[in-house]
Amino acid sequence: MKDSPLTIAGKTFTSRFMLGTGKFKNKSDVEKSIGASGAEIVTVALRRIDVERHEENILQYIPEGITLLTNTSGARNSQEAVRIARLARESGCGNWVKIEVINDSKYLLPDNNETVKATEILSAEGFIVLPYMFPDLYAARALVEAGAAAVMPLGSLIGSNQGLKAKEFIRILIDEIDEVPIIVDAGIGAPSQSAEAMEMGADACLVNTAVANAEDPAGLAEAFSLAIRSGRLAYLSKIPAAQEAAEPSSPLTNFLYEHDLSS
Amino acid sequence: MKIRLNGKPKEFPDTLVLTSLVEQFCKDKNPVIAELNGKIIKLEQWEETSIKEGAVVELVSFVGGG
Numbered sequence: 399m400k401d402s403p404l405t406i407a408g409k410t411f412t413s414r415f416m417l418g419t420g421k422f423k424n425k426s427d428v429e430k431s432i433g434a435s436g437a438e439i440v441t442v443a444l445r446r447i448d449v450e451r452h453e454e455n456i457l458q459y460i461p462e463g464i465t466l467l468t469n470t471s472g473a474r475n476s477q478e479a480v481r482i483a484r485l486a487r488e489s490g491c492g493n494w495v496k497i498e499v500i501n502d503s504k505y506l507l508p509d510n511n512e513t514v515k516a517t518e519i520l521s522a523e524g525f526i527v528l529p530y531m532f533p534d535l536y537a538a539r540a541l542v543e544a545g546a547a548a549v550m551p552l553g554s555l556i557g558s559n560q561g562l563k564a565k566e567f568i569r570i571l572i573d574e575i576d577e578v579p580i581i582v583d584a585g586i587g588a589p590s591q592s593a594e595a596m597e598m599g600a601d602a603c604l605v606n607t608a609v610a611n612a613e614d615p616a617g618l619a620e621a622f623s624l625a626i627r628s629g630r631l632a633y634l635s636k637i638p639a640a641q642e643a644a645e646p647s648s649p650l651t652n653f654l655y656e657h658d659l660s661s
Numbered sequence: 662m663k664i665r666l667n668g669k670p671k672e673f674p675d676t677l678v679l680t681s682l683v684e685q686f687c688k689d690k691n692p693v694i695a696e697l698n699g700k701i702i703k704l705e706q707w708e709e710t711s712i713k714e715g716a717v718v719e720l721v722s723f724v725g726g727g
Contacts, residue, residue: 418727428725443726446667446719447693449686456725457692469726485721488701489692556727584727606727 399631404602406579407526407547409465411438414596415626416467416581417619418606419456421557427615428459435619439465441496441604443472444486457491467528469496476515483520495520496550497529506556510537514544521545530583533567535574542577549575550604552584553595557607559587562594572599589618589625596629597637664716676714679707683720694721 403410417437422428432440440460460466468486473479476499483495497520499512513529514537520527526547531537533551541549551568554560562568563585572580579601586592592603605622612618662673666686679695679702687693695702696719702710712718 419725420727422725425725441727442723444694444721445724447687447722449667449669449671449720456723468723471726484701485694485696488694488703489723490704491692491723604727 399634401630401634404579406439406528411465411602412436413438413623414602414630415592415623416441416583416602416604417609418604419460419610420606421610422615423610425454425456425459427610428456429461430616431609431619432459432461432464434616435609435623437464437619437623439467439494441467441469441606443469444482445472465494466491467494467496468492469498469530470516471498471500473497473499473516474501475499475509476512476519479512479516480519483516483525484523487525493524494526494528497527508532508552510534510540513537514540517541517546518544528581533564533571535567535570538571538575542575546578548579548581548601550581550583553582553591554585556584558585559608560585561587561591565594565598568595568600569598589621592622593625593629593632596626597632599633602626662712662714664712664714664718666718667720673712677712679710679712679718682712682718683707687720687722692722695719696721 404414413436415435415437416439417435418441419428470479470482473482479497479499487493497513497516499509500506508530510532513531517527517529528548528550529541529546530550538549554563581602582595582600583604586605587608595603603626609615609619664671683693698717
């Protein structure tokens with residue numbers, strides 16, 4: 399079945415699976431997982447260099463041609479997010495930024511208000527802004543208004559593997575936000591959960607923790623890739639609605655019986 | 662000369678330019694971004710940017726992230 403490409407800020411992507419690069423025990427698994435996932439957009443973070451010890455360079459494990467999406471993790475308000483984004487752009491690695499503003503250390507919930515502010519400032523400065531957000535319709539509309547190139551609602555808490563706890567609210571965003579892609583981010587712990595998100599019409603999924611923590615990260619990355627593709631095809635094919643009563647899949651009449659079972 | 666580098670106090674015998682500071686602390690080719698006293702310094706300006714007493718320097722680079 400022919401699918402239209404995922405388009406973000408005028409750039410097209412064949413894959414609807416975006417992969418995060420955090421928490422991998424072995425950096426070589428990052429490269430293998432990107433390969434197995436088919437992901438064309440990969441997230442990274444910025445950190446102060448530890449001047450006391452040598453740290454491995456994450457970029458050497460990310461193949462050429464991949465679109466780097468730098469997150470603003472560590473930002474507690476819009477000003478900090480803006481600062482991190484500006485630093486990231488200075489690296490020469492592009493101007494795609496995933497706004498992530500978190501000031502709750504227990505649940506790591508995104509602060510939608512601060513995220514809208516940062517989106518407005520950075521969009522005006524020419525950044526391609528993909529904001530991570532709590533799935534609230536008003537906030538999503540404000541983000542679109544502020545110039546977001548996509549909206550990234552959380553499925554559930556970051557790193558929790560709880561799946562689509564916010565399903566009904568993501569469904570509202572899918573229904574109401576037509577201007578930009580809806581990318582489900584955070585909490586997706588199993589391929590079936592990503593398929594579920596895609597079946598209901600999400601445009602893409604971003605996964606990190608589940609893949610990074612798998613015994614075989616590349617294996618799970620491939621499984622996610624298939625599930626996301628599967629969910630997308632199911633969505634495009636229009637899944638029939640569930641019904642209360644049974645409906646025979648095979649004809650029940652004119653074989654062994656004189657009468658139709660239903661009469 | 663005393664400065665703060667990535668939040669830690671550091672002492673150097675002399676004033677130095679940003680390029681040599683980065684070379685001392687960043688061994689690999691991972692793009693390094695430098696901020697001096699809260700202002701981003703572009704790579705092409707590193708050579709002519711002197712780090713003076715009391716400077717607050719931040720050197721950041723990419724790590725894995727979701």
